[in-house]
Structure formats: structure tokens, C-alpha cells
Amino acid sequence: MFFLNQEPQRSDAQVWTTMPDHLRLRDTDSDWAKANKGGEHLHSFIEGPVMDGKGNLYVTDIPYGRIFRISAQKDWELVIQYDGEPNGLKILSDGSLLIADYRRGLLRCDPVARVVEPLLARRNAQSFKGLNDLYVTRDESQVYFTDQGQTGLHDPTGAVYRYELKTGRLDCLMNNVPSPNGIVIDEERSVLFVAATRDNAVWRAPLLADGTVSKTGRFCSLFGTSGPDGIALDQQGRLYVAHASLGRVFVFESNGECSRILRSVAGSTVTNLCFTNARCDTLLITESATGTVLYAAVDAASDHFQQP
Numbered sequence: 001m002f003f004l005n006q007e008p009q010r011s012d013a014q015v016w017t018t019m020p021d022h023l024r025l026r027d028t029d030s031d032w033a034k035a036n037k038g039g040e041h042l043h044s045f046i047e048g049p050v051m052d053g054k055g056n057l058y059v060t061d062i063p064y065g066r067i068f069r070i071s072a073q074k075d076w077e078l079v080i081q082y083d084g085e086p087n088g089l090k091i092l093s094d095g096s097l098l099i100a101d102y103r104r105g106l107l108r109c110d111p112v113a114r115v116v117e118p119l120l121a122r123r124n125a126q127s128f129k130g131l132n133d134l135y136v137t138r139d140e141s142q143v144y145f146t147d148q149g150q151t152g153l154h155d156p157t158g159a160v161y162r163y164e165l166k167t168g169r170l171d172c173l174m175n176n177v178p179s180p181n182g183i184v185i186d187e188e189r190s191v192l193f194v195a196a197t198r199d200n201a202v203w204r205a206p207l208l209a210d211g212t213v214s215k216t217g218r219f220c221s222l223f224g225t226s227g228p229d230g231i232a233l234d235q236q237g238r239l240y241v242a243h244a245s246l247g248r249v250f251v252f253e254s255n256g257e258c259s260r261i262l263r264s265v266a267g268s269t270v271t272n273l274c275f276t277n278a279r280c281d282t283l284l285i286t287e288s289a290t291g292t293v294l295y296a297a298v299d300a301a302s303d304h305f306q307q308p
Helices: 031-036
Strands: 009-018 046-051 057-061 066-070 076-081 086-091 097-101 105-110 115-120 131-136 142-147 158-164 170-177 180-185 191-196 201-206 217-221 228-233 239-243 248-252 258-264 270-275 282-287 292-297
Touching: 009 282, 046 086, 046 097, 046 270, 046 282, 057 086, 066 086, 086 142, 097 142, 105 131, 142 180, 158 180, 158 191, 170 191, 170 201, 180 239, 191 228, 201 228, 217 239, 217 248, 239 282, 248 270, 258 282
Parallel strands: 009 258, 086 131, 131 180, 180 228, 228 270
Antiparallel strands: 009 292, 046 057, 057 066, 066 076, 086 097, 097 105, 097 131, 105 115, 131 142, 142 158, 158 170, 180 191, 191 201, 201 217, 228 239, 239 248, 239 270, 248 258, 270 282, 282 292
């Protein structure tokens, strides 16, 4: 069992918005779907939710190279479609978007000019396996990102990198992760969490003063045909883990105890999540198979969920 003292609290994450029919692609092939979804004809596969300061939510559509902006009124707008496979997404203070692109590496997008430009395509002239997700430090000096590709327990060579935005320095922190996915750092930059999807676990790595990692271990272990995907930390140090085959968000206290479980009322492919503000009182969650964004109101300063 993954809890210690009592049964986790349970509640449902409700539907916030669903992709409109006119944006769903029909009978369309994609190389990403052939490799990752058994060649299924996907209408979309949304990921990478992140909210700007104006209440707009941005999401990616991996197989078709699309980035959407969803207004507070829940209107969907195509920001850009380009030749890539965007997954993780973060917003910088200047309004630009950083993209972890499975095929093209680390990119920057200007959502006003609607252009995408490369930021980091290779390491030492060698292509990445396939970027998945990223985390930007509060001062925007560093980007941590995962390089997943097709790694797993059969090939535990996925990597975690740190990139210095000002100097261009790139450091490999791990190169033995079976399918590294979601990534987050605590506010003190003392601990790194990585979702190791095919290990069905979240790894916890203390960060030393020189920036290297030490004594990495499994913070929590889960189960299912897929595994942990996107992750986020709230103000109390609780870790929120989206599980890509169980249709759940598991909430772990700082000691690793599972205290809460949020259930998707849409599909079971719960891939990523973000808080809508610094108070961490509302969670938005992507359910990729149905093209749905879910929400749950939470009280990050207490021990209880608020009902949506």
C-alpha cells in the first residue's frame, strides 16, 4: 500500500473544458502516434498545461505540433501549429513559452508573433532521445528538463538535464532513468523530483551545493500499465502526481504518505497538471485521450480538499 496511517481522502476532478469538435483532427496519421500509441488515429493528445497571469491556459497537442490558448471564458484558440511534437510547456515573465519538444529539443515560442525558434536542439552535436517535460526556476536562470525518448526498464538511459539560460551551460544530472517524464524542484532548490514513468515511481534526488544530485531514491511507487506523468508541488511541499493510465492524481505529503486521490470523471489518460495561481488553490489537469481539461479546487494550506 502507498499510504501509512489512514485511507487517502478521495474526490472527483470535474470537467473544466473539452476541446471543440472543429479542432479535433480526423483520420490523421502521426509518427508520434505510431511510436507511442500503436498507430491509433488520434484526434489530439493534449499535454503541458500552464496558465499565464491573465487567466489563459496554454496546452500542447503533441502529435500535430499545436499549441492552444484557452481563455478564462473557456474559448479555445490555436496559437501556432508547427513542424514538431510539443509536450511540456512553461511561460516566462516576458510572455514567451518554453517548449520541451519530443522531436526538436528545447524551443522558445512567441505567442504574439506566433513564431517558434530553436533554443537547444542537441548536446555535443548529438540529438536528444526525445524531450518530455521541463521546469523553470523562479528567477528564470535555469531550466531542468527530461529526455525520455523510448526508454524504459529495458533501456534505463533516459536523462535529466539542467540548462543555464544566460550562459548556455548544459549539465547532465542523471542518465539512468527508465522513461523520465514530469519534473519539479522545491523552492529552495534542494530537492529534485522526477517521474520515472516506466519504473512506475517518482524519484527524489537531493541537490548538492555544486548543483549535482546525490542519494537518489524512490519517493513513491505506484502501479498500472503506464505510470506517473506530470508532477507539481504546492506551498506545503505536497507532491501532486498525474498517473497516465489510472485516471487519477495522487497527492503525497512531504514524507511520502499518500493523503489524497483525485479521480478523473473523463478518461483514464491523466497526463499533466498545473496550479492556476501561486496560492495553489485550484488544480487544472489534462486528460489526453478525450481532449479534456479537468479542475479541482484544493486548499493547499490545510488538510482538506474543497469540493469543485
